[in-house]
Amino acid sequence: MIEKIAYRARRKWRDVTTIRRPLGAGPAGQEKISLVLYFDYEREFGNIAAKDSSETGFNAIIDILNKNAIRTTWNCVGKISESYSKTISQIISNGHEIACHTYNHIEPLSTDYEKLFNDIGQFKTTFKNKYKVDVQGFHSPSDGWSKQLIEILSKHGFRYDIAVENKDQNHNACYLITTDGYLSKNTHSILRIPSVSDDWMMISKHLEPEKMLSHWQSFLTEKYYGKTIAVGFHPWVIGKNKGRIDIFEHFIHSLQNFKDLQLFTGSEITKWYQE
Numbered sequence: 214m215i216e217k218i219a220y221r222a223r224r225k226w227r228d229v230t231t232i233r234r235p236l237g238a239g240p241a242g243q244e245k246i247s248l249v250l251y252f253d254y255e256r257e258f259g260n261i262a263a264k265d266s267s268e269t270g271f272n273a274i275i276d277i278l279n280k281n282a283i284r285t286t287w288n289c290v291g292k293i294s295e296s297y298s299k300t301i302s303q304i305i306s307n308g309h310e311i312a313c314h315t316y317n318h319i320e321p322l323s324t325d326y327e328k329l330f331n332d333i334g335q336f337k338t339t340f341k342n343k344y345k346v347d348v349q350g351f352h353s354p355s356d357g358w359s360k361q362l363i364e365i366l367s368k369h370g371f372r373y374d375i376a377v378e379n380k381d382q383n384h385n386a387c388y389l390i391t392t393d394g395y396l397s398k399n400t401h402s403i404l405r406i407p408s409v410s411d412d413w414m415m416i417s418k419h420l421e422p423e424k425m426l427s428h429w430q431s432f433l434t435e436k437y438y439g440k441t442i443a444v445g446f447h448p449w450v451i452g453k454n455k456g457r458i459d460i461f462e463h464f465i466h467s468l469q470n471f472k473d474l475q476l477f478t479g480s481e482i483t484k485w486y487q488e
């Protein structure tokens with residue numbers, strides 16, 4: 214109970230000590246949706262239940278993306294580089310972007326500054342040394358983020374994060390999130406790409422695959438023209454059964470058939486806004 218109250222207080226604190234500066238229409242322009250597809254690639258390091266279905270989900274997703282010539286963003290848990298290094302190389306060689314989902318799958322809003330700083334630093338260094346990748350993007354486990362996270366990401370040279378939009382804000386557009394203005398000597402800022410949906414409702418609400426599919430498709434409407442949005446998936450969630458793999462493939466096809474849409478990786482979006 215006390216833990217819950219403390220967590221809510223930290224959430225409130227981050228919301229009043231950071232500033233959002235909304236940005237204009239995305240790179241696809243006013244008449245189209247700019248969409249980022251992202252994957253939280255965590256294997257058993259994020260959730261032990263993920264162990265068995267991760268391999269199936271990973272292979273199926275990579276295959277479907279390849280067949281459709283789609284490039285996406287993969288938020289990896291750093292530990293995967295120790296046990297499943299080949300799959301990281303596969304993501305890179307297929308032209309996808311690697312982003313950070315922390316090294317140890319830790320929740321930023323509940324982790325102290327030093328531990329978080331070192332964890333994210335370890336990710337950055339490992340991927341630079343082992344894969345020659347300069348990682349620019351971040352997506353938080355459990356969607357927890359804090360003012361200190363923004364500062365740490367900025368200090369480690371990250372340029373954007375993908376985060377679930379607070380329901381009451383609901384901009385569904387990119388914005389710059391900065392730490393200036395309140396009790397802060399130095400300003401840190403990164404671009405934020407709002408995530409509007411992922412596959413989690415199939416776990417949390419036992420949503421049937423068909424209902425999940427129509428939820429994803431509900432974002433392919435005029436309402437999102439001019440917006441930059443992200444939709445996310447977990448290979449282990451998709452890999453649980455054939456029904457889920459099928460709806461994932463179906464969704465990819467509906468993206469291909471929806472003409473007022475352009476796909477980007479997170480770093481392509483960031484580059485466009487910052488140039």
Ligand SMILES: [Zn+2]
Pocket residue numbers: 253255259314318353354355
């Ligand atoms: Zn995760």
